Amino acid sequence: MFSEHASIKPFASRMDARIKIFCMILASVAVILGNRAVLVALSGGCLILWSLIRIQVRHVFRSMICLGAMLGVIFLTRSLTLSFSWPLAISWDAAGATDGLMTCWRLILLMFFGLLWLAVTSHADIRAAVAWLCKPVPGIPEKRVATMMSLTLRFLPLIMDQAAATSEAQQSRCIQNRRNPIYRFTKFSMPLLCRTLETADRLADAMESRCYSENYRTPGTENRK
Amino acid sequence: MKSTSQIRMMAYASLFAALIAAGAFLAIPIGVVPIVLQNLFVFLAGLLLGKRWGLWSVAIYLLTGAVGLPVFAGGAGGIARFAGPTGGYLLGYLPAVWLIGWISENTRKTPSFQVAAMIAGSLVVYACGVSWLKTVTHMSWHKAIVAGCYPFIPGDALKIAAAIPIARALKGIVRK
Numbered sequence: 001m002f003s004e005h006a007s008i009k010p011f012a013s014r015m016d017a018r019i020k021i022f023c024m025i026l027a028s029v030a031v032i033l034g035n036r037a038v039l040v041a042l043s044g045g046c047l048i049l050w051s052l053i054r055i056q057v058r059h060v061f062r063s064m065i066c067l068g069a070m071l072g073v074i075f076l077t078r079s080l081t082l083s084f085s086w087p088l089a090i091s092w093d094a095a096g097a098t099d100g101l102m103t104c105w106r107l108i109l110l111m112f113f114g115l116l117w118l119a120v121t122s123h124a125d126i127r128a129a130v131a132w133l134c135k136p137v138p139g140i141p142e143k144r145v146a147t148m149m150s151l152t153l154r155f156l157p158l159i160m161d162q163a164a165a166t167s168e169a170q171q172s173r174c175i176q177n178r179r180n181p182i183y184r185f186t187k188f189s190m191p192l193l194c195r196t197l198e199t200a201d202r203l204a205d206a207m208e209s210r211c212y213s214e215n216y217r218t219p220g221t222e223n224r225k
Numbered sequence: 226m227k228s229t230s231q232i233r234m235m236a237y238a239s240l241f242a243a244l245i246a247a248g249a250f251l252a253i254p255i256g257v258v259p260i261v262l263q264n265l266f267v268f269l270a271g272l273l274l275g276k277r278w279g280l281w282s283v284a285i286y287l288l289t290g291a292v293g294l295p296v297f298a299g300g301a302g303g304i305a306r307f308a309g310p311t312g313g314y315l316l317g318y319l320p321a322v323w324l325i326g327w328i329s330e331n332t333r334k335t336p337s338f339q340v341a342a343m344i345a346g347s348l349v350v351y352a353c354g355v356s357w358l359k360t361v362t363h364m365s366w367h368k369a370i371v372a373g374c375y376p377f378i379p380g381d382a383l384k385i386a387a388a389i390p391i392a393r394a395l396k397g398i399v400r401k
Contacts, residue, residue: 021292024293024304024305025304027305028304028305028308031305031308032308074310074362074364074372077362077364077368077371077372078362078363078364099363100362103361103362103363107309107310110305110306110308110309111305111306111309114293114304114305114306117293118293118294118295121293123294126292126293126294129292130288130292145285145288147235147239148235148238148239148242148281148285149288149289149294151235151236151239151240151243152240152242152243152246152285152286152289152296153243153289153294154243155239155240155242155243155244156243156246156247156296158243159243159244159247160247160250163247163251181260181383181387182383182386182387185265185383185384185386185387186387186390186391189262189265189387189391190390190391190394190395193244193269193391193395194394194395194398196240196244197237197240197395197398197399198398199240200233200236200237200239200240201233201236203236204229204232204233204235204236204237207232207236208229208232212232
């Protein structure tokens, strides 16, 4: 998912990230507020963009697993009515089912638009666009926001690697035989947090020794002036 | 950037933002439903970093996800996520981490106050999450609470219980 933008149509990836953010916001508002005709039009547009950009379908299905479970719960709770008086009875509500389907349709469309945006925008462009968007907002240091976003993305793979290593180490010590969930939580989280905090310390020392300042050039947006 | 401490806290806040993002993918299989660690890291951000930097870490996490980077559960991102059924829980992290940080900064650092802070934070997350779930899906209050609150209470209780020894152990490592 992180490197998908490398394989898409050049025009969409070259477009300014700020314009794409604006388009995303517009599309999101239309999906949330639109009626059935608007949803049909947006679904058609989304399908055309998908076929042009050629997003790999397996990534989408992987992302859909969690959302699918949530949508299933929403649809069932909207369409089934449970009577709590004795005898217990479950009845089917057709109007609720229609509303549930519409809600699920909106949510799936929102997710598809999000994936489209992600597929055609690089991380550096996103950071630069965020710094630009934060600039006029008083009290928000935009360079710090961009730096913290970069650090967050830098830490993510490191945490996942260390989590895998910690998990393997715990399994080799037969942690799965322990029934106490708090013990398992603690023995997993504590070494993970200790190691990652040490990494953050080293990074802070490195930034300080290189005289880190917030007055650096943001890649992308400033260069395009 | 004015002081060493500020650079360090910025690195810690970014680290906790990354931990919150990774927490959506890190699950400990206990019983039938695996418990994800996202809330645990939100609690720890409030307890260890305080209200200001805890708020920064959650805000950076939400902003990173809002602009489309795949840090939300399921590897998805985008501002549209906030309009989805779980949007309220995500936004609820902001007041929750502030509240946890505020309580932990303004009370004695005893486990009872830390537990109270995390319970208050969880209540804020549920209040935001369930009311948004009800609004988005047009469910009744009862159904929204059944679908969006009850199933997660045992897991949250475990996370609160685990956060106390973790916060105590890490207090010496976090250099403010």
